[in-house]
Amino acid sequence: MTDTSATDHLxxxxxxxVQHKLTLMxxxxxxxxVFRQLLREISQLLAYEITREMELTTRRIETPVQPMDAPVLAGKKLALISIxxxxxxxxxxxxxxxxxARVGFVGLYRDEETLEPVQYYxxxxxxxxxxxxxxxxxxLATGNSSVAAIDLLKQAGAKNIRFLCLLAAPEGVARMKEAHPDVPIVTASLDDSLNEKGYIxxxxxxxxxRMFGTK
Incomplete structure (x- = not known):
């Protein structure tokens, strides 16, 4: 089994x-x-993949043995945006x-009738x-909320954006690719489809x- 399968977009x-923890979830x-703990654990594993291509520079340091030019992250601190x-x-x-990391928030909820996103924060x-x-x-279900969130981030100036999700539906991946082909997606699973309610x-x-214990 390989660790990843990838296209240019997904x-x-x-x-x-990752797969074991996802099954438990x-x-x-x-x-x-337990769901909340598993989500925290699996997010760290997925983060390794989505940060794989971060740029590095070097900084002169002193180890206990000798000086060296050691790799460190380059540029401004990355921004994590929670939808x-x-x-x-x-x-x-x-x-x-x-x-x-710097942190931001995009507040969107899905209108249950139209399945379209409504912004509130x-x-x-x-x-x-x-x-x-x-x-x-x-x-990443219908993709409507994700597309809307990326729209807002681009309007705020973001140019180098990646999208991290636990599960994706083919419909959502296609919607994101159509709207934002420059935004790669990293996920633990590409599931089968959406049902009539828009659930994966x-x-x-x-x-x-399931995370917050609400219904």
């Missing part, structure tokens, strides 16, 4: 630990506490891995044009509800 992380009997509310579950895990770091921007949301199948239900 990378599916097939690492055994899919199970309907998994408790809220509320479920994005916060991924955000927490990635922040543990990259605690110096937007607060992001400054100088997005000079930062790697990683937008996080566990579910087989999916894991509503990630926000």
């Amino acid at each position: 990378t599916v992380v097939r690492h055994p630990l 899919r199970e309907k009997e998994t408790s809220t506490a 509320l509310r479920a994005g916060n579950g991924l955000l927490d895990g990635v922040l543990e891995l990259i605690p110096s 937007f607060k992001v770091p400054t100088e997005l044009e000079d930062r790697l921007v990683i937008a996080v949301d566990p579910m 199948v087989p999916g894991l239900g509503d990630a926000g509800d």
Whole structure:
């Protein structure tokens, strides 16, 4: 089994630990506490993949043995953008891995009749044009909310954007590719389809509800 499968637009992380944790999250009997912990753990594993191509420079340091030119991240601190509310579950895990990241929030909810996104909040770091921007949301379903969030980030100046999700539906991937072909997607699974309510199948239900214990 390879760790990843990728096209220019979509990378599916097939690492055994990612797939095992995802299976536990899919199970309907998994408790809220365990679901939340698994989401934090899997987000860190996915973050390794989405940050793989970050630029490096060198800095002169002193080891206990001798001086050396050692690799360090180049440029401004990256920006993590949580698409509320479920994005916060991924955000927490990635922040543990990259605690110096700047953080922003995009508040969108899906109108259950039209399935279209409605904006209610937007607060992001400054100088997005000079930062790697990683937008996080566990579910890429219809793609409408994700496209709307990326629209807002580009309007705020972001140029180098990546999208991190736990699950993706083919419909959502196609929608994102059509609207934002320059934004690569990293996910743990490309599932089968969407049902009539716009939920990913087989999916894991509503990630926000399962994370926060709401219905």
